[in-house]
Amino acid sequence: MATVTVPKKESQNLPGNPKESQEQQKTVTLRIARINPGEDAKGKFEEFKIPVQKWTTVLEAILYVKQNLDHSVALRYSCRQASCGSCGMKINGKPRLACYTKISELESETITVEPMSNYPIIRDLAVNFEHLFSTHKKMKPFIINEESEIKPGAKEFIQTPQDLEKFLQFSYCIKCGLCNSACPTMATDASFIGPQGLAQAYRYTADNRDEGKKERLKIVDQSHGIWRCHFAGSCSNVCPKGVDPAMAIQLLRGYLLGFRK
Amino acid sequence: MRESIIMKIHYGTALGAVALVAVHVLMRLSQKFDVSLSYQNVMANYHLLPYALMLEVILVLLSVHGFNGLRVILLELKQGATYEKAINYGSIAAMAVLIAYGSRTILMAGMGIS
Numbered sequence: 001m002a003t004v005t006v007p008k009k010e011s012q013n014l015p016g017n018p019k020e021s022q023e024q025q026k027t028v029t030l031r032i033a034r035i036n037p038g039e040d041a042k043g044k045f046e047e048f049k050i051p052v053q054k055w056t057t058v059l060e061a062i063l064y065v066k067q068n069l070d071h072s073v074a075l076r077y078s079c080r081q082a083s084c085g086s087c088g089m090k091i092n093g094k095p096r097l098a099c100y101t102k103i104s105e106l107e108s109e110t111i112t113v114e115p116m117s118n119y120p121i122i123r124d125l126a127v128n129f130e131h132l133f134s135t136h137k138k139m140k141p142f143i144i145n146e147e148s149e150i151k152p153g154a155k156e157f158i159q160t161p162q163d164l165e166k167f168l169q170f171s172y173c174i175k176c177g178l179c180n181s182a183c184p185t186m187a188t189d190a191s192f193i194g195p196q197g198l199a200q201a202y203r204y205t206a207d208n209r210d211e212g213k214k215e216r217l218k219i220v221d222q223s224h225g226i227w228r229c230h231f232a233g234s235c236s237n238v239c240p241k242g243v244d245p246a247m248a249i250q251l252l253r254g255y256l257l258g259f260r261k
Numbered sequence: 262m263r264e265s266i267i268m269k270i271h272y273g274t275a276l277g278a279v280a281l282v283a284v285h286v287l288m289r290l291s292q293k294f295d296v297s298l299s300y301q302n303v304m305a306n307y308h309l310l311p312y313a314l315m316l317e318v319i320l321v322l323l324s325v326h327g328f329n330g331l332r333v334i335l336l337e338l339k340q341g342a343t344y345e346k347a348i349n350y351g352s353i354a355a356m357a358v359l360i361a362y363g364s365r366t367i368l369m370a371g372m373g374i375s
Contacts, residue, residue: 185337188337188338189336189337189340190340191340192337221263221264221265222264223264223336223345224336224340225264226264227264227265227267227268227333228333228336228337256265257265257269
C-alpha cells in the first residue's frame with residue numbers, strides 16, 4: 001500500500017475551488033483500488049491525502065489525484081453532472097456516481113473507491129459495460145408500433161398524464177449500471193438480465209403507445225430472467241435518479257401472472 | 262416449459278402445501294400430541310382414505326415446490342448449458358423418485374403391509 005501526501009506547492013490547486021483560502025481546508029485520505037486484471041487480478045489499494053472543500057465531489061478528488069499525484073489512475077467519466085452515467089463506482093462500499101457524491105456527505109476521514117461489483121474490471125475503477133448494454137438492447141428499448149412511422153395524415157399518439165405516470169420514472173434511467181452492481185442475484189448469476197434491463201422492459205411495456213408487450217415478456221420470461229429477482233431492493237436503494245427498478249420488476253411480473261393487462 | 266408457468270406452479274404448490282400442512286398439524290391438536298403420534302393412531306390415519314389422500318397431495322405439493330426451489334438455487338449458483346440441462350432433468354427425476362417412494366409408503370401403510 002502506497003501513501004502519497006500532497007506537496008505544499010500542489011495543495012494550492014484544490015479540487016472544486018482553487019481560490020478557497022487554505023484555512024478552510026480539510027484533508028481526507030482517498031483509498032483508490034489499483035487493479036490490472038492482466039497482471040494481478042487481486043489488486044491493491046493506494047492511499048492519497050488530499051485537501052477537500054465542503055462541496056468537493058469524489059470525482060473531483062480522484063481527478064485531483066490524477067492531475068497532481070498519480071496520473072495513471074484509470075476511471076471513466078464524462079459529464080460531471082449525473083447525466084451520462086459513466087462514473088459509477090463503489091464509494092465506501094456502496095455503488096454511487098462519483099460526480100454526484102460529495103465527500104462531506106460521506107462523513108468519513110477515509111474514502112475508499114473501488115470498481116463496481118458484478119462487472120469485469122478493465123483497470124482500476126473502470127469496468128466493462130458490455131453485458132449491461134447488450135441486455136439493455138435485448139429489451140427492445142424503443143416504441144414498437146407500426147403506426148409510429150410518420151406518414152401523411154398521421155396524428156400524434158394521445159397520452160394522458162395518468163398514462164405517462166405509469167412509466168415516467170423508469171425513463172429517467174441513465175444506464176449507469178449501479179443497480180446491477182448492487183443486485184445480489186447478479187453477484188452469483190452472470191446470465192441474469194439484471195434490474196436495469198428489466199426496468200427498461202417494464203418502461204416500454206407500460207407505455208400505451210407501445211405494442212411490443214408480447215415480445216418483451218417472452219424475452220424476460222426465461223430461466224435467467226425476471227423470476228430470478230429476490231426483491232432485495234438494493235437496486236432501488238442505489239439509483240441516483242430515483243428510479244425504482246425493484247417496483248418495475250414486480251409490476252412486470254404482474255403481466256406474466258395475469259394481474260395486469 | 263415457460264418459466265412463468267413453472268413459477269405459477271411453484272407459487273400454487275406453496276399455497277396449497279401451507280393450507281394442507283395446516284390441516285395436517287391441526288389434526289395433531291385434536292387430541293394430546295403424544296397420543297396423536299402413537300403407532301395405532303398413525304396407522305389409523307393411513308387407513309382413513311381422505312386423510313391418506315391428503316398426505317399424498319401434500320407429498321406431491323412439497324416435492325414439486327421443494328425440488329423446483331432447489332433447481333432455482335442451483336441455477337443461480339452456476340451457469341452453463343450442460344449444467345442447466347442436468348439440473349432441470351435431475352430435479353424432475355429426484356421429484357419423481359421422492360413421490361414414488363412416499364406414495365409407496367402411504368399405499369403400504371394404507372393396505373396394512375409393513
